[in-house]
Every structure is written in structure tokens, then in C-alpha cells.
Amino acid sequence: MTTKLFGEPVRRREDARLIVGKGRYLDDIGHKALAAAFVRSPHAHARIVDIDVEGALDVEGLVAIYTYDDLNGPMAEPLPVLIPHPQLTHPRTNYPLARDVVRHVGEAVVMVIATDRYVAEDAAERIVVSYEELPVVVGVDAAAEARASVHDDVPDNVAARHHQETGDVEPALAASPHTMSFTQYIERSASMPMEGKGVHARWDADDRSLRVYSSTQASTSVRAAIAAKLELSLDKVEVVAPDVGGGFGVKIVHPWPEELLVPMAAIALQAEVKWAEDRREHFISSAHERQQRQDITVGYDDEGRITALDVHVLHDNGAYTPYGIIVPIITATQLVGPYVIPVYRVRVDSVYTNTVIVTPYRGAGRPQACYAMERTMDRIADELGLDRSVVRERNLIQPDQFPYDHHLTFQDGRPVIYDSGDYPGLVDKLKTLVGWDSVDSLRAEATARGKHLGIGMALYVEGTGPGPYEGGHVQVLGSGKVLVSTGLTSQGQGHETAFAQIVASELGVPIEDIEVTTGDTRRFGYAVGTFASRAAVMSGNAIALAARGVREKALRIAADVLEASPEDLEIDEGLVQVKGVPGTSIPLRTVAVLSNPLRYAFDEAAKQATQFTTHDDSKPPVAEGDAPGLEHRDYYSPLRSTFASGAHAAIVEIDPQTWEIDIVKYAVVHDCGNVVNPMIVEGQVQGGVAQGVGGALYERMVYDADGQLQNASYMDFLMPYSSEVPDVVIDHQTTPSPLNPLGIKGAGEAGVIPGTAAIASAIEDAVGRRISSMPISPTQLYDLVRNPDSEMTAVAAGRAGTGVMA
């Protein structure tokens, strides 16, 4: 059969359109729309004393100016706390436009609407906002010290104290043969999609309805939020995510102030209004992630087996908590990785700072978690003089231990129970792939060239595909075209291809006949969103179930026509036929026509289904309990998340004169269960690794003590170019998930998770100095190696003793 495309490396169908510039992104919509621009706070913490708009009023082309005082009803209330949690005891969110106090540079204070963006910025520049500056809190340590407060009514700056434990950690530590404690830091980075956020709104005054386009990862929930905040009936609001130029997490947050203010203005002004975020706005008023301080105490035995683990994390959540404590929870629960941790306690204090909000960025707390766990493994190995891979192997959950219950509660409120996996298999494959056991010869060869070479590895387990649900709709038209829709959105992941592959395989139709629509509330109103490596798991399974429903109905109708039993029928290449009897067949498109009994013949195909053509006086045209049309809608709602896994290794070479760091090899073994399209999965892994390299070596948000972001441009925020990203060698392992019909696990975030941990380990191995703060740049590495107080690893001390490396 030619239509079984599940598992095949089908070329991405959306790429031709996107690559030649035929994508339709937010800013391609509404060329004649009025434009919004924002006056944003230049201060990290200040009281608004006065807003003087006088100077802007004579700008030609100015249409409207809005401040907080112009907001009414629910719009005048703080933005929602999207994901409440009992331990989030002090949630705080901003207003759509600042009221009284601004708490980070970039917070929106005034919205200007004008004939175009140039004029809007001209007017915005002339608005004078007077501020009284307040003390500024930057960094987790300053937040914890709490000499100043971000929110007056949260004097200790603690938004949440998240706490989980699987036993009594203190006695377990006391009883451990060895213990060690250490502190490490990880810095901020950000999603940085090529396309920033953007909103276009159009009010239809005749229909009294609103259409909003938003560059979002969650169109159905944006719709609900707009309806609630603007007090509109849900049926009068439609939200469409057009082509979206990357999300990586930042666009799952909603409603952004602009997603409410732009529609509000469109209704008030009875005009199309658009806002397209510029890069500086994205840096200072969207979201960042990653900054944590991690205090770790671990107990272990002589073999390197962990006996107890106690972790205290200070997590920087920025100025507000609209997305709750999802990132802290993920760090807390994913930290245990692929290991048996007999007793585990984790406490995450999520603290306020006068900086941009912190919400999920691809990986979403997992890179930090992996960094904590894997660097712990490295330190145990170093202390005991064991190979780092051996210590890991001794702690792994074994293949016969699944399902494995960690007795923790995950970000979806469900238990952390690993569904399937083969972690020793990952390590075996990784060691072969990277050449783990023969690295000493590489090291010697590099030393001869005057370079320091080091290797590191990191393992992770990733909870993917959280609920609550997604849906899918599949409809066969009389033309033979198959329409597929799902409510979640696409930001470049290849959904048009992967979902079409699933339907082609389930339904037995050529992929060319399939059209996939995502993120359009007109087509599918129930959805959660695209995040947490969940699209393939959630919508993929829902769409498969919907396709199976269509197939069942098609076979039933065709069985009547072909006078055969449905069990004897098959569908291949869009033809329903009796198995093994060539010539007894009916095209699926004809089945679709017959599924909808007609009175009116509007075209040639329709004639086949009209009332004087089809005759069976004994039955009603539409059978009881049936519905016209060859379509089916279904949903997939999982019991809990499914857990993917993987292992990365990096070999780095360091120039001991300039301290430049070169990744000479990067190896990945990846297990996401059954794979819909291996080419797309490899692309996801490669892209994730690029972001992992960025997070390890290049990217940081450089805030000064005043809360000013010093590198808010692509010139100074150093995302790696392709020239900085190594080629990745990839091997796959497949342990299908028993939790869903397709046996798949998520793959979207995997590539980014272990980068910081693996690269830190490799650099430490190369230079022999403890790396406890990431990312690290050449100038910082130079400072580290010449600092007499920096800690030498035991392995390096040993090598120094034998003269292998001075």
C-alpha cells in the first residue's frame, strides 16, 4: 500500500510555501489597518506621577491615545493568573496598561493608535510620562535578600514556595556514606522567535462580531480571554493564528496586553487595528526564562549510587506571575531524570524581580533541572574517581521497572509516572556514537596540537503531551478532498505534514488530497494549545481517532453499495474496495457524496445523491443516530503525560591562549516512542541543540543593577549562527508509549534540554576547573582558570600529578 505514510520521512508540505515567501504572517495581514505603538516604561520600578499627552495631539495622523484611565470593566482589572496553584500564595499580574506603578523596563503605559506605525511612534515619542523612581530588585539573590520589594504587599518577594518530597530527606542524608553540597547558577535566555508577537483586529459593525488574528500558540484561549475581558459573547469572537514565525513558548502566554488592547481599540474606533511587535519590544516586554540559583545536597554510597537528594532552588519569575509556577514545578519534578532517587526533597522559591516576566521557553524548566541532576552526577564521579558514565549507569531506572512512579506531581496535576523507556540502552548507544571510551586518544592528540579537549554527557527524561485534551476533525468532501482540522496552533513544527501523514495512513487516502488547518477557532473551537511537546501526542492521536471514525462510516456506506460486509472492505489510494476482489470498488469521494442525501443537484457529483436517484423506501434517508456527511470529530484526553528520554554528549576543544570554546562533536540519542516523521523529529532535535548551544555558550540577558537590559538587540544578544552550531550525529531508540493509540511521545523540546549540562561537563573536563555558573563565555573562562580560588576537579588534579595535563 502506498498510503501508509506513518513513520516515513515525508518532505514538509508547508516548506515550499514558507521558503518562497508565500507564508501569511501577522504583519502580512491588514495593510490598511491603523497601527498601534506603545509608550513603555524606561524604568525598572517607578511610580507614575503624570502622563502628559499634550505634545502628541498635533501629530498628523494620530487617531487615539489610551492610558489606564481609559480602561473599563474587566479591562481595568489585572490580567488573569492563567494557571493558579495552591502554593502560588502571592500571584501578581499587571494591568493591560500600567496603573500607578511600573515594575520592569518595557511595561506598557500608553497605547497610541495612528494611521501607520511610523506616525504612531512619532506620537508616542512626544508623550511625556513623569516617574518617581523606586528601589530596583535584580537577580535571585537580591530578591531573596529582600532589601527592596517588587510588590509592596509581598515584602519578601516570594510569589510561591513550591515543595515536594518523597520521603524524609534529612535522616536519609545523615545515614548516607557520603554527602556533598554545592551551589550553582544558570542565567536567563529567551524564546526569540524570528517573528515577534502581533495582533490584528477587525470589528464587523453589521454582524457585531470581532475577528482577531494573533501570532499565538493558543488561539482558542485567546478567544475566550478576549470575550471575557471585552464582555463579548464567545460566538461573536473568532481568533485565527495565521502562519506563525516561531513560538518556542513565549506565545503560549496569553492574553498579552496587546491581545486585549488592540481589539478594544478596533471596536471603539470601528476600524482595523494592528500591532506588530518589534525586536526591542520583544526583548523588554515579552518573556524570558532560565535564571535559577540551585543549592544541592546529595547523599551517595561508595559505588556512586544516590541515597538522598535535597534541592533548594531560587527561581526568578520576573515582575509578575501570569503563567503561575509551571516552570518551577517542571524543574522540581523533571530534576530526577532517568534515575532512581530513593529520597528526594525539592523546594523552589519563586521570587519577584524588576525584570521581564519568566514563562516557559522551549525546555521550560527542564534545562535547569537537567543541569542540577547531571552536574550532581559529574561531581559524584569526580569525588569517587569513577567514570562519569558508570555513575550514571548505576543510578538508572531499569527497563523492567516501568511504569515507574516517582511519587511526584507534575505540571498537569497528574502523577509523575514514567510510562516506558530504556535508559541503559540510551547510554550504550550514546557511548558508541560519541566514542566515549576512546576519548583519551583524542585528548592526547589535541594536547599535541596545544588544545585542551574535554567530553561531557547529560541524560534527561521529558514529560510530554500533557492534557487536558485536544480534538481533531476529519471530513471527506465530494471532490475527494479531505479536510483535517485541530484547534491547536502551528509555529513551524510541520503539523501540515505530520497530521496529514496520520490521516493518510489511517484513512487510506493520498496525502495530496489532505488539507490541514490548525489554530483557527472558526474550524475547531475546543483546544488547549501548542506547548510542552504535546501537538503530535495530543492532536495527532485525536486526529487519528477522528480518521478512524470516518473510515468506519465510509466502510458502512460503501458496504451497502457494494453489497459486502464492512469487514471485507479496505481503503487504499482513496478507493474503497472489497479485499482481494479487484474491480469491486467505489471511490471514497463517491461515498462522501452518498453520505449526504440531497434534494438539490448543484453539480454533477451531487446528482448521485439526490432523492430520485437513491431509492430504498424502507429506510429514512439519514439513518437514526446517524448524521449527513462523511466526517467525524473526536478527542484525545490522556490519563497523564508520556515521558520521552534522551542522552547527549559533547566534545569540546579549548584554545588555552584565547579560551575560545569549540564544540567538535555533538551526539544525540533520542527516544520519543513511535515516530510519525523521522525527518521532522531530527529537525526538531537539531534546532533544539542549536538553542542548547546558545544557552550554554552565548545567550544571557544582561541586566544592570538598575534593571536596564544592556543587550536588547540581536547585535548584543548572541544567538548562535549556523556557524556556531555543530553538526549533530543522531541515533534513535524507540520505546512506544502505552498511553496513547499511536504510541508516540513528544519531541519538540528534547534537543534543548541537556545542552547546558553536557557542555558544562565537557568544558570542566577540558580545563579541570569546576564550572558552576552557566552559560560561560571565553572571557569568563579566562577569569575562571586564572582565579587562584577556583576549584580544581579531582580528575584534573590527578592528571596534573601524572603529568598528562599541566
Next chain:
Amino acid sequence: MKPAPFRYADPGTLDEALAVLSAEGEGAKVLAGGQSLLPLLSMRLAAPTTLVDINRVPGLDAVEVTDDGVTVGALVRHNALLSDDAAAGVQPLLARATANVAHPAIRNRGTTVGSIAHADPSGEMTSVLALTDGSVTVATPSGSSAVGWRDFFVGPLETSVHGPAVVTSAFFPALPARSGTAFAEVARRKGDYAVCGAGVVVTLDAGRRVERVRASYVSVGITPEVHDLTEAVAGKPVDSADWAAAGALARTLVDPDTDIHASADYRRLLVGVLTERTLADAAAEAAGRAA
């Protein structure tokens, strides 16, 4: 990120350009490749009243090569200079440094003279103009005159040229006899502004001994500087000169700044390393040319 309103003029001759600049006064800026100016406009860090686009002015797009040196017209793009073999034959530093200027897309539009007129101490070509002891030609309504690099660069993003004026060309003197050059950079990412860059010229005497060593650095100091490193290696045979000693000397002569990408100490380290490395290459070239 939209520029504030400005007027735009696209004069067809140099005289016309100067006339517009005179009429518009201090608020007018010359636009050539726009690779530095236009981002400044978009971020509203600069708000000129008028952009005087000289791209239609004839005669400014030539690279003239003589035995004395290379004259680069104001509209010569970096990529044109990079691929000009005749220019590289007379002054090899031009191609070697230009290859480090940003990325191909920027080199296709950006101009070498524009980069010099922008006077960014992170620019490669400002440093090369200094190292080669070059000059620029400045046209004003009252005539043209040559301005040596020492008089031209005043501060970061600041030159001695004020009032209505167009820098019409830059002149890079030829590499002297028995000399060799090299240029190298350390950047965080390929094509970024250098954390530190170094260009060097080594001149030998008739006996293949080191006669003169000069170096100039990128992203070190607020204006381009040329450092004479001769004393560290003077009179040494080219094959056994201690280039590390010259690097060590260089480290004592520079006064780099700290920024978010590198500490002053790290830049000083790189000055030493890059000096040593480039001098070895330049000396080898000088030895070849002296043979």
C-alpha cells in the same frame, strides 16, 4: 523601530550633494551603504533632518590602484574591495581585513569609506587606515582636501569633519618593500564585531633582520591607534625573532575597555595572542617578499 520623519535627497552630482548639505545644515547626514546609519535611525538613536543619498553621484565607485597605494571611492562596497586582486597586490591588508567585516549581505551593501567615516573603533577599516598611515579626501563646498587618519579620527563615532562635507575616498598607501602583513580577529560569533582584532606590518632590512613592527587593534581603545612594537624584536633575524615578546609589549601599550562581551583584561590577553600570531604570519610574508 521606525525612523522619525526625515527628508530625503538623492543628488546627481557631488556639487549638488554639497549644496543640499549646505542648505540643510547640521541635521543632514550622508547615506551611502546605510549598514550602520539605518539601524541607528530605526532605533531612533539618530534623527537626522535630511538623508543625502550619494548613491547616484557618479565617479565615487572606483578602486584606483597605483604603485603608491590604493584609492577607494566612497561608493565602493566592502565586497568589491575584498575581491579586488590589484588592490590586494599593492596593499594585502585591504582584502585580509575586509574579509572580517560582518557577513556577505552587509559587505554587499556597506561601503569601506562609509565605515571609516562612521569612525567606529570596532570597525576593521578604521584600524587598517591607521595602520597603513592612510588618509581620506574630504570634499566641501570650498574644495577638496586630504586629511590624515590622525587628524580625522577624534573619538568614538566622531571625526574632525563638520559642516557640509562628503568623504569622497580613502587612500591606503602601498605595503612598503620587504614588508609583510597579517590580520586576525577573535569574535564571539563568526562575522560579529571583533572582541579584539589585530592588524600588523613587519618590515625587514636588507639582511632579513626585523627593522620595523607596527600594529593596530580593533575594539581596543576609543579611536584607532598604531603601536610601534619594533623595540621588542629590533634587529633580530626574521626566523628567530621572539614574536611573543612583541605580543607582551603590545599588552603594555593598549588600554582596552570592558563591555558585556569581554573584560579589559581579556582584551589585553587577546592583544598579546593575536599580535604574536599575526606577526609570525606577517614576518613569513615579509621574508618571502624580501627574498
